[in-house]
Amino acid sequence: MVLGVDVGGTKVAVAAVEGVTVHEATEDPTVLSTTGALLDGIEAVVQRVIERVGKPAAIGVGVPSQIDYATGTVETSVNIPLTGVPLREELGKRFGVPVFVDNDANAAALAEAHLLGIDHLVMLTLGTGVGGGVVIDGKTFRGANGLGAELGHMTLNPDGPPCPGNCPNHGCIEAYCSGQALERDATELATDKPDSRLAHALGDDGKVSGRAVVQAAEDGDPDALFIFENFARMLGIALAGYVNVFQPERLTIGGGLSRAGHLFLDRAIQEADNRALPALLRRTTIALAQGGTNAGMIGAAVLAAQEVEAQNRDTPRTHATTTERAE
């Protein structure tokens, strides 16, 4: 049995996980004041679960951050106070069991693959930016230094808009298929057409929010639908590329914007159909993420279980445990 920990910008969720089955799921609001307070908050939730289920073989932690996976150090984070923190070591000391730390998009992709029982999966997470995770032969793919699978930063149009993320490129996937791209396009359109519905949705910050674009499109506003038509077309072009390059069994769309999938998924798949190599596309299913709210915990736990198993396999004499015997 291992624990899965999902650290988000609003809550820290923890559960005991066997395979992909979740027990004793528990959560607290994320403490954002300081790094120390955040770690104390994580420790408190984890300890409540340990009191109920006993000491786990390992703990997996997913965070919204760039990770040096080899050392378990959080380099930078989006919404939480973790920058340059050796999180694996810090939490390992607090709990006295092996801890493994990964990016939340990697954890979500791993959960999705294991929930579906498939070995080859690519997940694009559409949120404020565009992230992703790649599972190959059932394992998370990270590139040579653990920084790979930056799936949001493949170029779709060399002369496109600047990437809104921390990226020097123009016209990459994040420049078209992210919440920030929706906001940019809606704000430009609202400025050009002061009588439009989107112009009335301009906020105090002078921007139309992604949420407002989604709402307008759901109400049938032609300007918002036009924006989503472009979003969907560019997403489909990206999907075709990832079918050709990775040939996964499944190409999954996750992240917050996947909840608006009814506004773009069919059109995106149509575009991918027109562009991907037919022999490869035939063998790939493109679909919205199935994992639900537990995916972050499950993926972190699957990672921890895989790492424990790999360590046992590499050093059978010194680390023989029930996990290895059960293989």
Place this chain on the structure above:
Amino acid sequence: MVLGVDVGGTKVAVAAVEGVTVHEATEDPTVLSTTGALLDGIEAVVQRVIERVGKPAAIGVGVPSQIDYATGTVETSVNIPLTGVPLREELGKRFGVPVFVDNDANAAALAEAHLLGIDHLVMLTLGTGVGGGVVIDGKTFRGANGLGAELGHMTLNPDGPPCPGNCPNHGCIEAYCSGQALERDATELATDKPDSRLAHALGDDGKVSGRAVVQAAEDGDPDALFIFENFARMLGIALAGYVNVFQPERLTIGGGLSRAGHLFLDRAIQEADNRALPALLRRTTIALAQGGTNAGMIGAAVLAAQEVEAQNRDTPRTHATTTERAE
């Protein structure tokens, strides 16, 4: 000891390979008349090497073809009479040892990685079309069904020219960075400018050959240099994407056009520098392929050695061999 076989459109090259060291390299012209004659020709060269070095543990074969790797069946080929041929089985019967068959671009990438001693490598092969191979953790990456890593078919410009290959897309890498793209651009330019040097290079088929564009660019012809400027810019955009997605230790440019690398490589790297995520680019070396003419044989042999090793590991009691003992 294993044998590596490189089947090309003009010659069949065979050698005994230990690690990445080649012994008794031998070659014959490829017999192109019929499938049976081609197979007899391959058998004859291989038998000559076996007479000198003894029976190998396995034979690896690289072919310019689409392969169903699981069965070793050649589905289609570019320049040789192999279509729907169960090559692995056919050659296995002839030699009485395990045979493994892979695409020549995969074999070249595997050779390059092992010659350089690195585990993560992406190779783009620029020839008539654009192919490639991906090595992850020292092994060839193939996707879920062995059809993946079609690196030439990622979109660079959604409204670009139709892909000249057997691909429904517009504006993919092959539409910009292939020999066929050079020919297309040069022929268009020659037609528009009847007094140009390229117009004088128009062949009897009404086309300017890739070779003629290279020659004109080497002589400083501004039209040919303009074509290579665009070629290099688009290649750099592709390289940036593959740095971000795969984060390899090395991104290698191979294939026939790599011999004209002096006309485009520096400019392509400059473009990649402007677009790739800096933390990833810093850790990736972009360079021309180092493997030379033996790379095809070496890659096929490395593959065969890996497969023999994997089989011994999976079934140690029934397949214990000297290869396993030597580990």
